Amino acid sequence: MTASETSHVYLHPHAQTFAPHTRPEVLDFHRRLPGYAPTPLVSAPHLAAALGVGEVWVKDESHRLELPAYKILGASWATYRELETLFGPFEPWTTLDGLAAQLRPHLPLVLVAATDGNHGRAVARVAGWLGLQAHILVPQDMVEARQRAIVGEGARLQIIHGSYDEAVMAAAERADGRHVVISDTAWDGYTRVPGWVVEGYSTIFLEIDAQLAARHAPPPDVVAVQMGVGSLAAAVVRHYRAADMPTRVVGVEPLHADCVLRSLQAGQPVETPGPHPSIMAGLNCGTVSPLAWPLLRDGLNASVAIPDARAEDAMRMLAADGVVSGESGAAGAGGLIALLTGPDARRHRDALDLTPHSRVLIVSTEGATDPQAYARILG
CATH class of the missing domain: 3.40.50.1100 (Rossmann fold)
Structure with missing residues (x-):
C-alpha cells in the first residue's frame, strides 16, 4: 500500500452507553416472512489468530430470507x-x-x-x-x-x-x-422510515444473543461494523452500547467515502465529496444519515477508514474460515485487520481493551454479490 492508501483512525476513549432499546415485535414480524431462519454465527479461528484475539464470531448474512445480504x-x-x-x-x-x-x-x-x-x-x-x-x-x-x-x-x-x-x-x-x-x-x-430500517436490523443481534447463549458464550468484547450512511452501525450501537452490556464498537468505512470519520473529527456531520470509487460499493456514501449521527458520534469507540486492499485481505481471510463475504461484507473484518496489525496496533489494542483472550464479533453483511470480482480477489 502507498502512503495515500494508509488507513485513517479516530479513537473515542469516552464513548457513551445508552438505555437498552429492544423491539421483540420486529423479530416476530420477520419470522412471518418467506424463508425466515436465523443466519449462521460462524467461528473464525484463522481470523482470530491473525488479529491476536481469543475468538472471532462472524454473523454470516450471505443468505438472508433468500437474498445475498442483510438489507x-x-x-x-x-x-x-x-x-x-x-x-x-x-x-x-x-x-x-x-x-x-x-x-x-x-x-x-x-x-x-x-x-x-x-x-x-x-x-x-x-x-x-x-x-x-x-x-x-x-x-x-x-x-x-x-x-x-x-x-x-x-x-x-x-x-x-x-x-x-x-x-x-x-x-x-x-x-x-x-x-x-x-x-x-x-x-x-424524512426520518420515520430510516428509523424503522434501523429497527429492522435489530433481528440480527437478537439472533446473535440467542446463538451465543446456546453456546454458553458471553457477549462479545468488541463488535466491528461497516458504515455507509450509518444505519447498521446505529443498530449495533443501540444494542451493544447498552448500559448493561458495554461492548466496544468499531465503525469501518472506505478510505475515500469516510463521511463518518470526517464528521467525528469535525464534531458535526460533514460531506465527503465524490467520486467514491471503492470496491466496497455498498459503503460508497458521502453523507452520514442525520438519524444515525448522534448514536455514532456518542457510541462508537473507534472509527477506521480503510483502503480497498484491506477489504480484499479480509475477504480472503474469511474465505479461509468458510465464510463467503463480498467487498462490503468483509469491511468490518478489514477494519480490525487495519487496526490490530499495523504500526499502531498496540495503541489501538489498549484503546479497545483487547487482550489475547478477547471475543470479537464481525457482521459479514453480504455474500458474493459481484461474482466476477469475488473470483478475481480470491484468485
Missing part, C-alpha cells in the same frame, strides 16, 4: 410500518398474501428507493411480495451484476448519472400519493 431485514420492516401508517391500521394477518389483500384497494402503489445494490434489491423483493411496483434508482458506477439482480426482482431500474447521494436526492423527489420512498438514510423532514 431485507430493514427494508421489509420499514415498508410494513410505513404502509400501515399510510393505509392502516391493518387487520391481523399471518401470511403476506393476507397483508397484500389489504393493500389492493390502494393500488397502484410504487416503492421507491435509491441504492448502491442490496437495499434496492431488498425493497424490490418486498414490493413483489405485496403486489406493488418498485422503482429503484442507482448510481452510474454500479456493476452490471447488481443491476441485473434488481431488474430480476421485477423492478424498474433508473441509472442516475452521479453518485449514490445524488440518487438519494432523485428518489426523494418522486414521493407522492402513489410513490412511497423507502430510504435507509434520513434528511430534513
Whole structure:
C-alpha cells in the first residue's frame, strides 16, 4: 500500500452507553416472512489468530430470507410500518398474501428507493411480495451484476448519472400519493422510515444473543461494523452500547467515502465529496444519515477508514474460515485487520481493551454479490 492508501483512525476513549432499546415485535414480524431462519454465527479461528484475539464470531448474512445480504431485514420492516401508517391500521394477518389483500384497494402503489445494490434489491423483493411496483434508482458506477439482480426482482431500474447521494436526492423527489420512498438514510423532514430500517436490523443481534447463549458464550468484547450512511452501525450501537452490556464498537468505512470519520473529527456531520470509487460499493456514501449521527458520534469507540486492499485481505481471510463475504461484507473484518496489525496496533489494542483472550464479533453483511470480482480477489 502507498502512503495515500494508509488507513485513517479516530479513537473515542469516552464513548457513551445508552438505555437498552429492544423491539421483540420486529423479530416476530420477520419470522412471518418467506424463508425466515436465523443466519449462521460462524467461528473464525484463522481470523482470530491473525488479529491476536481469543475468538472471532462472524454473523454470516450471505443468505438472508433468500437474498445475498442483510438489507431485507430493514427494508421489509420499514415498508410494513410505513404502509400501515399510510393505509392502516391493518387487520391481523399471518401470511403476506393476507397483508397484500389489504393493500389492493390502494393500488397502484410504487416503492421507491435509491441504492448502491442490496437495499434496492431488498425493497424490490418486498414490493413483489405485496403486489406493488418498485422503482429503484442507482448510481452510474454500479456493476452490471447488481443491476441485473434488481431488474430480476421485477423492478424498474433508473441509472442516475452521479453518485449514490445524488440518487438519494432523485428518489426523494418522486414521493407522492402513489410513490412511497423507502430510504435507509434520513434528511430534513424524512426520518420515520430510516428509523424503522434501523429497527429492522435489530433481528440480527437478537439472533446473535440467542446463538451465543446456546453456546454458553458471553457477549462479545468488541463488535466491528461497516458504515455507509450509518444505519447498521446505529443498530449495533443501540444494542451493544447498552448500559448493561458495554461492548466496544468499531465503525469501518472506505478510505475515500469516510463521511463518518470526517464528521467525528469535525464534531458535526460533514460531506465527503465524490467520486467514491471503492470496491466496497455498498459503503460508497458521502453523507452520514442525520438519524444515525448522534448514536455514532456518542457510541462508537473507534472509527477506521480503510483502503480497498484491506477489504480484499479480509475477504480472503474469511474465505479461509468458510465464510463467503463480498467487498462490503468483509469491511468490518478489514477494519480490525487495519487496526490490530499495523504500526499502531498496540495503541489501538489498549484503546479497545483487547487482550489475547478477547471475543470479537464481525457482521459479514453480504455474500458474493459481484461474482466476477469475488473470483478475481480470491484468485
